[in-house]
Amino acid sequence: MESVFSKAYTSLSMKFLNVGDHLYWFLNVSFVFNVVHASSVESCFGYRDKAMEEVRMCEEVKVFGTWAIPFSRGVELALRLKGVPYEYIEEDIYKNKSPLLLKYNPVHKKVPVLLHNEKPIAESLVILEYIEETWKNNPILPQDSYEKAMARFWAKFIGDKCWTAIRKPEWSPESEREKAMEEARECLKALESALNGNKLYGGHTIGLVDIAANFTGFWLSIVQEATGRELLSAHKFPLLSNWSHCGIVQECLLPQRQGIGHLQSSYCSTLNKQPMCPSILNKQQTTNQMAPISGVQNS
Known part of the structure; x- marks a missing residue:
């Protein structure tokens, strides 16, 4: 006659055995499914991600x-x-x-x-x-944590300091203009170093810093025209000069909107000068929105 303890032990063992059998079966089926249908599953997730992006x-x-x-x-x-x-x-x-x-x-x-x-x-x-x-x-930010931090640093530096410094010579009286020009050159010098030998701040593609620095593609020409003095020269800033003339950068940054006459007249009244950029004044807006960029790779 089996003891109560023996019956309880046998019953419990069978339960664990059943659970083990089910777990073993599940793991094997899962393994086979993953091996045989891996590409299909990957495709499904790919379609899902693509659909979510389209949404x-x-x-x-x-x-x-x-x-x-x-x-x-x-x-x-x-x-x-x-x-x-x-x-x-x-x-x-x-x-x-x-x-x-x-x-x-x-x-x-x-x-x-x-x-x-x-x-x-x-x-x-x-x-x-x-x-x-x-x-x-x-992506406009690098994956590496340090490089990402550096991109954020330079983008903030451009917004906090360079934008004001480069526009300052436009508004400064003649007696203070040379000092303002020197401050602007210091900012350009920093931007030159930030390129670190690359054609774009993002390396091979346009990144956060390229976007933040977009004003140099337009505003520098206005400052130079307004003051009659050269700020950005290929001799002093070869990398930055090449960056400002990069085909993709030019495509992205050249202004296409009407109303540049308002900017011109505003500056001219401040500077008490004749209209400074007649060639830019003739530019007309052709679309209500900037056209999509077909390719972002650096050529």
């Missing part, structure tokens, strides 16, 4: 900006690099800010503002980071 591309994206503000153009450039369709809304930030701009950026009341599915994001660098995290294709 994101169909989402509502709007950019509130001003054609002459490089921070606005940087947001547009990032969206173009990602291939994201968007609606551009021009703002008159000097005379007549729209109710929508005040609604979506009530704190700073400035451009750019990105509106993604009725969710507003302000501040250019914050917007660029949001774009990078939302649309993964054609």
